[in-house]
Amino acid sequence: MPDVWTHLICGHEVLKLAREDFREMARRERKLFNFGCQGPDFLFYYNFLPWAGDKRAVALGNRIHHESCGLFFRECLKHARHNPGEKSLVYIMGLMCHWCLDRAAHPYINYISGTCRGDGPGEEKLVNNHKRVEASIDSLLAKRFLGIDVQKVPVHREIYLGGSLPPEVQALYSRVLPLVFGDGCLAGADILNKSYSDMIAALKVLHDPRGAKRLVASLYDLISPRVDNMRYYFYGATVGDPEAYLNEDHRPWCHPMDQAEVHYESFSDLFLRAVGDTVEMIDLSMRFVLGEAGEAEIRDKITDISHSTGKIHSDEREMVYFLPVLP
Numbered sequence: 001m002p003d004v005w006t007h008l009i010c011g012h013e014v015l016k017l018a019r020e021d022f023r024e025m026a027r028r029e030r031k032l033f034n035f036g037c038q039g040p041d042f043l044f045y046y047n048f049l050p051w052a053g054d055k056r057a058v059a060l061g062n063r064i065h066h067e068s069c070g071l072f073f074r075e076c077l078k079h080a081r082h083n084p085g086e087k088s089l090v091y092i093m094g095l096m097c098h099w100c101l102d103r104a105a106h107p108y109i110n111y112i113s114g115t116c117r118g119d120g121p122g123e124e125k126l127v128n129n130h131k132r133v134e135a136s137i138d139s140l141l142a143k144r145f146l147g148i149d150v151q152k153v154p155v156h157r158e159i160y161l162g163g164s165l166p167p168e169v170q171a172l173y174s175r176v177l178p179l180v181f182g183d184g185c186l187a188g189a190d191i192l193n194k195s196y197s198d199m200i201a202a203l204k205v206l207h208d209p210r211g212a213k214r215l216v217a218s219l220y221d222l223i224s225p226r227v228d229n230m231r232y233y234f235y236g237a238t239v240g241d242p243e244a245y246l247n248e249d250h251r252p253w254c255h256p257m258d259q260a261e262v263h264y265e266s267f268s269d270l271f272l273r274a275v276g277d278t279v280e281m282i283d284l285s286m287r288f289v290l291g292e293a294g295e296a297e298i299r300d301k302i303t304d305i306s307h308s309t310g311k312i313h314s315d316e317r318e319m320v321y322f323l324p325v326l327p
């Protein structure tokens with residue numbers, strides 16, 4: 001599934017540089033750390049089949065990505081300080097990897113994938129193009145860092161934690177989410193566990209080593225009256241032009257919210273920035289949990305930067321500047 005590998009690789013790179021005490025902890029709880037690196041994305045898999053029931057967890061996943069990210073992480077750390085234990089700490093630091101990579105890379109990924117805003121001519125190509133772009137980046141990075149072909153290796157094994165989420169993770173969310181998003185945000189069925197098991201189920205369904213399922217999805221796309229671009233959910237056998245995704249020639253691109261904010265970073269530059277930011281944040285978080293840093297310091301350094309825009313959440317400008325890489 002697109003983007004899972006890139007987040008896993010970011011976590012691997014962070015662990016190489018993170019402080020020793022945390023690294024040891026994360027090694028003991030490796031799959032939990034890997035699952036943490038997927039951030040709140042697991043909520044997007046709740047009832048993942050298009051025709052299956054309500055999408056409450058998806059809305060919550062979006063809120064965690066955009067709103068009050070700083071407050072969310074500060075409350076997570078306070079919970080970890082008052083409830084000592086490796087599991088919640090390892091999971092929170094995984095979430096931080098996800099946050100730092102999303103906020104560094106999303107402006108670029110959004111710029112090169114675009115969003116479908118209506119049904120203007122040619123816009124059908126943009127439906128799920130974000131997924132397709134992230135799948136391409138996954139393939140390229142997994143080859144480069146791990147020497148693997150993502151189409152052949154089942155990714156769900158990397159994050160499988162058994163039949164349900166560890167009680168420590170459930171306790172963390174049950175405490176923090178109502179504090180940040182209000183009492184009703186977890187109402188109803190067991191949203192967290194179902195999202196986790198739906199994610200594992202979806203990743204198994206999307207594992208397609210011979211490309212047969214992608215072929216069926218392509219046929220569906222061809223005959224379906226709706227534009228779903230279902231094939232983009234599967235890894236393809238090859239990625240067209242790697243440079244179109246990685247920008248190693250440092251061609252200019254702009255922040256999708258601001259045409260005047262021009263960047264030249266490659267994807268690797270953004271990825272390395274995310275790794276560095278996470279290593280620093282893990283150090284601060286460890287110091288906070290151990291009582292060596294105070295609330296003022298985390299309030300200062302862990303702020304409400306949105307996963308999607310890389311900007312402070314109160315900046316409500318729309319993302320409108322894109323130059324999509326198309327199939």
Ligand SMILES: [Zn+2]
Pocket residue numbers: 038039040041065098102307
């Ligand atoms: Zn995410």
